[in-house]
Amino acid sequence: MGHHLDEVSGPARVAGPGDGIGREELALAARNHGLPLEALRYDVTPPGLHYTHTHYDIPYADDTRTPWQLSIGGRVRRPRVLGTAELTSYPAVTRRVTMECEGNGRALLTPRPVSQPWLVEAVGTAEWTGVPLRVLLADAGVEADAVDVVFTGADHGVERGVEQDYQRALPVASALGENPEALVAYGMNGAPLPPQHGFPLRLVVPGWYGMAQVKWLRAITVIDIAFEGFQQVAAHRVRQDGVEEGEPVTRIAPRALLVPPGFPDFMSRARVVRAGAVPLEGRAWSGWAPVTGVEVSTDGGREWREAELEPAGGHRWAWRRWRFGWTAEPGRHTLGARAFDAEGHTQPLRPSWNLGGFVNNAVQDVPVLCVERD
Amino acid sequence: MGHHLDEVSGPARVAGPGDGIGREELALAARNHGLPLEALRYDVTPPGLHYTHTHYDIPYADDTRTPWQLSIGGRVRRPRVLGTAELTSYPAVTRRVTMECEGNGRALLTPRPVSQPWLVEAVGTAEWTGVPLRVLLADAGVEADAVDVVFTGADHGVERGVEQDYQRALPVASALGENPEALVAYGMNGAPLPPQHGFPLRLVVPGWYGMAQVKWLRAITVIDIAFEGFQQVAAHRVRQDGVEEGEPVTRIAPRALLVPPGFPDFMSRARVVRAGAVPLEGRAWSGWAPVTGVEVSTDGGREWREAELEPAGGHRWAWRRWRFGWTAEPGRHTLGARAFDAEGHTQPLRPSWNLGGFVNNAVQDVPVLCVERD
Numbered sequence: 001m002g003h004h005l006d007e008v009s010g011p012a013r014v015a016g017p018g019d020g021i022g023r024e025e026l027a028l029a030a031r032n033h034g035l036p037l038e039a040l041r042y043d044v045t046p047p048g049l050h051y052t053h054t055h056y057d058i059p060y061a062d063d064t065r066t067p068w069q070l071s072i073g074g075r076v077r078r079p080r081v082l083g084t085a086e087l088t089s090y091p092a093v094t095r096r097v098t099m100e101c102e103g104n105g106r107a108l109l110t111p112r113p114v115s116q117p118w119l120v121e122a123v124g125t126a127e128w129t130g131v132p133l134r135v136l137l138a139d140a141g142v143e144a145d146a147v148d149v150v151f152t153g154a155d156h157g158v159e160r161g162v163e164q165d166y167q168r169a170l171p172v173a174s175a176l177g178e179n180p181e182a183l184v185a186y187g188m189n190g191a192p193l194p195p196q197h198g199f200p201l202r203l204v205v206p207g208w209y210g211m212a213q214v215k216w217l218r219a220i221t222v223i224d225i226a227f228e229g230f231q232q233v234a235a236h237r238v239r240q241d242g243v244e245e246g247e248p249v250t251r252i253a254p255r256a257l258l259v260p261p262g263f264p265d266f267m268s269r270a271r272v273v274r275a276g277a278v279p280l281e282g283r284a285w286s287g288w289a290p291v292t293g294v295e296v297s298t299d300g301g302r303e304w305r306e307a308e309l310e311p312a313g314g315h316r317w318a319w320r321r322w323r324f325g326w327t328a329e330p331g332r333h334t335l336g337a338r339a340f341d342a343e344g345h346t347q348p349l350r351p352s353w354n355l356g357g358f359v360n361n362a363v364q365d366v367p368v369l370c371v372e373r374d
Numbered sequence: 375m376g377h378h379l380d381e382v383s384g385p386a387r388v389a390g391p392g393d394g395i396g397r398e399e400l401a402l403a404a405r406n407h408g409l410p411l412e413a414l415r416y417d418v419t420p421p422g423l424h425y426t427h428t429h430y431d432i433p434y435a436d437d438t439r440t441p442w443q444l445s446i447g448g449r450v451r452r453p454r455v456l457g458t459a460e461l462t463s464y465p466a467v468t469r470r471v472t473m474e475c476e477g478n479g480r481a482l483l484t485p486r487p488v489s490q491p492w493l494v495e496a497v498g499t500a501e502w503t504g505v506p507l508r509v510l511l512a513d514a515g516v517e518a519d520a521v522d523v524v525f526t527g528a529d530h531g532v533e534r535g536v537e538q539d540y541q542r543a544l545p546v547a548s549a550l551g552e553n554p555e556a557l558v559a560y561g562m563n564g565a566p567l568p569p570q571h572g573f574p575l576r577l578v579v580p581g582w583y584g585m586a587q588v589k590w591l592r593a594i595t596v597i598d599i600a601f602e603g604f605q606q607v608a609a610h611r612v613r614q615d616g617v618e619e620g621e622p623v624t625r626i627a628p629r630a631l632l633v634p635p636g637f638p639d640f641m642s643r644a645r646v647v648r649a650g651a652v653p654l655e656g657r658a659w660s661g662w663a664p665v666t667g668v669e670v671s672t673d674g675g676r677e678w679r680e681a682e683l684e685p686a687g688g689h690r691w692a693w694r695r696w697r698f699g700w701t702a703e704p705g706r707h708t709l710g711a712r713a714f715d716a717e718g719h720t721q722p723l724r725p726s727w728n729l730g731g732f733v734n735n736a737v738q739d740v741p742v743l744c745v746e747r748d
Contacts, residue, residue: 002704003704003705003706003743003744003745004745005639005743005745007706007743008642008644009640009641009644010642020393020394020395021395021396021399022394022395024641025395026403026481027493029403030403030407030491030492030495031409031410031411032407033407034404034405035405036428036432036570038431039432039569046568046569046570047422047568048421048422048426048568049432049568049570050422054410056637057412057634057637057638060412107400114641115641119400119401119404121405156637157638157640158639160640160641163637194423195416195420196420196422196423263430263531263537264430264431264531264532265382265383265531265533266429266430266532266534267384267402267533267534268382269401269402270382272382272532330376330377331377332381369379369382371377371378371379372376372377
């Protein structure tokens with residue numbers, strides 16, 4: 001009898017009633033990390049604070065010793081292999097983009113889908129520098145029968161019994177689109193990509209959830225059929241069970257988060273403020289359309305008041321800062337904020353459940369204890 | 375009736391039998407993070423991969439707008455307040471140091487102390503640049519009656535009911551010592567400190583666990599009594615119950631970790647290798663004395679064989695790389711490694727329990743499934 005991958009690779013499952021986070025979820029939580037929410041203060045997130053999520057291992061790439069190669073092939077007239085030096089010879093484009101994991105909010109669902117257990121912190125904003133994907137594809141000459149463009153990363157593993165390199169596709173119209181304009185990026189915040197963000201090359205698709213942002217990019221392949229790889233059809237779909245085909249996850253649903261005010265208790269993470277004026281601030285974003293408003297509740301979602309929204313400053317694909325003046329009175333409060341976008345999308349007060357735990361953009365609850373001034 | 379901090383801040387506790395990781399522990403795990411173990415490959419850990427652990431919030435410091443001030447006072451003849459520019463006018467010292475959280479291994483204890491739930495990954499190695507603490511203290515003129523040197527960070531919170539700025543002390547002999555030589559550091563891997571690593575200033579005490587490495591350092595205070603702050607006497611002690619005084623945690627116990635071979639299953643994190651030659655490598659370190667040997671077991675700790683240890687390369691306080699040639703046969707295996715140091719310290723096969731979950735340096739278990747070659 002041989003040994004098979006399914007000895008270590010099981011189907012998707014949900015946690016039982018009352019089950020805490022298990023060892024496997026903890027192993028993911030210990031290696032990946034979210035944005036510590038106080039870091040919402042930075043317009044651009046320092047790399048070690050930006051959320052990061054890696055399905056398998058972070059590939060070890062030494063571009064000096066073994067030059068990285070990006071192949072562009074399939075249904076193109078001029079297949080090519082590019083090194084990083086050839087990419088940097090194109091005019092550089094830098095774009096500020098807010099990225100979020102589509103599993104953000106998963107650990108707040110009941111029952112909890114067993115996977116990377118995010119609360120609300122799987123987000124970050126960076127200045128990505130690279131070459132527009134559409135420019136590279138134009139140089140390669142996409143054939144008229146192109147349907148999907150497949151992006152292959154160097155990260156390799158097994159998932160639900162399927163051994164794979166991480167692969168995702170974009171419809172050809174999205175890959176060639178200018179709004180948003182996808183980048184093949186080699187820089188983050190003015191420096192080379194850090195290993196966990198895809199060194200030396202990654203895809204950046206503004207407005208889309210993280211599963212589209214293929215890291216350690218080594219191949220771009222144009223195909224004339226719809227891509228049916230694991231990460232396209234088995235994963236990243238909103239479905240109620242494992243039978244349903246489901247809706248693919250694409251753009252980032254709107255979300256507002258606040259910088260938790262005051263100071264925390266180490267263990268409970270509850271926030272403490274002193275009575276009086278407590279300025280609140282946070283960020284809001286949407287991958288569907290520009291954010292047009294943010295509302296704040298200080299009583300657990302019963303009443304809502306308009307926050308002041310800072311100008312977008314030309315950064316369509318980045319979060320916007322908002323501010324709200326709160327006068328805290330002694331007692332216990334639950335703070336929250338919700339974003340609205342120009343297409344009428346907003347955030348629900350309660351999550352809607354799905355098997356993968358995707359796109360849970362329910363309003364954040366921030367419990368605060370207000371004590372008297374000294 | 376007023377509201378009090380103990381509404382949100384409770385005593386230390388342990389998890390019940392079979393309790394999974396709770397919401398509070400998950401909130402810590404989602405914001406702090408360990409070293410993804412494949413990053414043991416790097417001699418010097420990129421900042422976003424180096425473990426990080428923050429008790430309260432990461433302070434927001436804008437040294438340009440509001441110049442940071444470090445005060446040196448107490449039992450010194452020449453109290454001073456230094457800015458970062460004055461610190462960088464001293465001759466710079468750069469030292470490669472492996473840091474580890476004393477709570478590393480906590481989540482593997484039974485029962486599990488409820489706190490930051492580390493498995494084995496709370497470690498990292500960086501090149502720290504700064505000014506030797508003993509040089510700053512010599513300039514300040516330490517009085518003859520000095521007992522402890524207290525380091526105060528700008529991070530503020532509540533812990534077990536005690537509101538505090540993070541404060542830890544070193545005995546004056548350790549603060550003035552040359553082996554190890556503590557640094558007031560302003561640089562990490564040739565760049566300013568990232569926010570989560572203490573921007574703009576932090577203490578680095580080679581060989582000691584993380585609780586001594588005070589970040590966001592704003593005051594150094596020499597005192598003529600033993601320091602009795604919360605982080606000195608209430609926390610960071612090895613004890614069996616909350617009554618016992620306990621032994622203070624100081625130096626890093628020896629540990630060897632291996633780069634998990636092959637590739638992972640996304641969810642179970644189990645490793646898969648193909649039958650045949652599988653080179654193993656990892657790192658080993660000890661804060662007590664130089665590492666003198668590493669042994670590897672491929673059968674769950676029954677048999678041990680010597681690994682090949684790379685030279686330390688002049689970096690006494692950094693981890694050392696080791697290598698081991700394994701021939702994998704189809705089936706399930708449990709890999710592990712153990713370090714030995716020059717003072718005879720090593721790693722146990724089973725953890726010894728304490729209430730805080732400190733200094734658990736039991737041998738890592740790495741389950742591997744070996745399948746036939748294709």
